[in-house]
Amino acid sequence: CELIHAFNRMAEELETQQEALVQSRKIAAIGTFSAGIAHELNNPLNNIYLSAETLLDECGDKLDPEDKELILDILNQADRAGEIVRNLLDFSRKDKPSFEELSVHDVINKTVKLVKNQVMLTGIELKIDIPDDLPTIKGNLRNLQQVFLNLLLNAIQAMPNGGKICIEAYDYSDKFVRIDVTDTGHGIKPEDLEHIFEPFYTTKGVGRGTGLGLAVTYGLVKKHGGYIEVESEVGVGTTFSVYLPKNNVGEGESEKK
Numbered sequence: 001c002e003l004i005h006a007f008n009r010m011a012e013e014l015e016t017q018q019e020a021l022v023q024s025r026k027i028a029a030i031g032t033f034s035a036g037i038a039h040e041l042n043n044p045l046n047n048i049y050l051s052a053e054t055l056l057d058e059c060g061d062k063l064d065p066e067d068k069e070l071i072l073d074i075l076n077q078a079d080r081a082g083e084i085v086r087n088l089l090d091f092s093r094k095d096k097p098s099f100e101e102l103s104v105h106d107v108i109n110k111t112v113k114l115v116k117n118q119v120m121l122t123g124i125e126l127k128i129d130i131p132d133d134l135p136t137i138k139g140n141l142r143n144l145q146q147v148f149l150n151l152l153l154n155a156i157q158a159m160p161n162g163g164k165i166c167i168e169a170y171d172y173s174d175k176f177v178r179i180d181v182t183d184t185g186h187g188i189k190p191e192d193l194e195h196i197f198e199p200f201y202t203t204k205g206v207g208r209g210t211g212l213g214l215a216v217t218y219g220l221v222k223k224h225g226g227y228i229e230v231e232s233e234v235g236v237g238t239t240f241s242v243y244l245p246k247n248n249v250g251e252g253e254s255e256k257k
Contacts, residue, residue, distance in 0.1 A: 097140035123162035158185025188232035
């Protein structure tokens with residue numbers, strides 16, 4: 001009986017590892033493709049933006065309000081397209097960021113400041129629970145801010161009429177610190193959950209998302225030697241759990257346990 005249980009556990013672990021490998025290869029392939037597209041789009045977009053900006057600066061006073069509005073719309077759309085290109089480049093970047101010892105308090109507090117106004121305007125209650133004695137982590141501040149910014153923006157967008165976001169951190173194991181970002185939003189359907197970290201997969205309406213935010217998040221956490229999990233229930237909310245190596249964990253030791 002124990003042998004059967006051991007075999008079943010081994011089979012499950014192999015299946016999980018195989019799924020992770022397929023996901024990694026898929027993301028790597030799309031990353032290479034995305035980098036090529038981003039570089040091809042960058043120059044034309046910059047030219048469009050600069051031309052529209054020059055036209056507005058030199059002729060703005062002589063233009064009809066309708067024409068001026070059209071130029072402003074060109075600038076806004078070019079800026080949005082530029083943001084998509086930047087996301088593509090972030091997603092495809094293969095270089096390893098420089099790491100340092102970081103406080104989870106510091107990472108979270110600096111990130112929360114970036115969305116403070118959005119949280120207030122949406123009427124969302126934000127709760128942060130991080131133990132004072134939580135071990136430090138090893139990471140890149142800018143990258144980790146991007147990770148938690150993406151998760152917080154997702155949570156805010158899931159609660160247009162207000163709700164609650166809870167950020168909690170735990171001393172999870174001898175190798176990892178765990179940070180949960182929980183919202184009381186509309187939740188994610190089971191059929192969408194398995195695709196949630198795939199590039200360009202989005203459940204948002206047209207024009208409301210590129211489908212790259214969570215893919216970038218997944219890649220950045222992986223570069224840190226960590227991993228990310230998600231649990232969700234429709235109508236109840238969603239929890240993203242980010243596992244990051246402690247500062248005292250050597251390189252190569254921080255494998256998923």
